[in-house]
Amino acid sequence: MxxxxxxxxxxxxxxxxxxxxxxxxxxxxxxxxxxxxxxxxxxQLETFKWLARLWSDPEAMQRMRQGMDDVKAGRAIKIKGPLTVENLLKAARERELARG
Missing domain, CATH: 3.40.1620.10 (YefM-like domain)
Known part of the structure; x- marks a missing residue:
């Protein structure tokens, strides 16, 4: 509030x-x-400071835009469960199998 x-x-x-x-x-x-x-x-202050540094970095902003474009184009991997290396690898394998 x-x-x-x-x-x-x-x-x-x-x-x-x-x-x-x-x-x-x-x-x-x-x-x-x-x-x-x-x-x-x-x-919260530390988060604001981190975001300000991120937003002032043109390279980081370009990578974020590219990531958003990748998600919109379906080039992202959906992970079920917590973000772990194991779940990431499993999702990548499932994606490769689905592609054939």
């Missing part, structure tokens, strides 16, 4: 807000009625 709080309220409720962010909430703290900072879970 996302919610807004004035900086004065956030100061009074800080420990509670930390617990709420650990449960997945995003707290936007306002100063003079305008959003100033966001309180989020550390892992």
């Amino acid at each position: 996302q919610r807004y709080l004035a900086v004065s309220e956030a100061r009074q409720q800080f420990l509670k807000l930390v617990d709420e962010t650990l449960e997945g909430d995003e707290i936007i703290i306002t100063k003079h009625g305008k959003p100033a900072v966001v309180l989020i879970d550390f892992e």
Whole structure:
């Protein structure tokens, strides 16, 4: 859940807000009625930073586009169960057998 709080309220409720962010909430703290900072879970921050690096890498973006094109064209392997080497090899073998 996302919610807004004035900086004065956030100061009074800080420990509670930390617990709420650990449960997945995003707290936007306002100063003079305008959003100033966001309180989020550390892992969520790390994910955002990772995505920002990925999106800023033209080569990685091209590989993702190619992957999406491969999926649309049916050049992807569907894996049953968890993603393990064993399941990946099994799916690849089944695909080769289906092709003949």
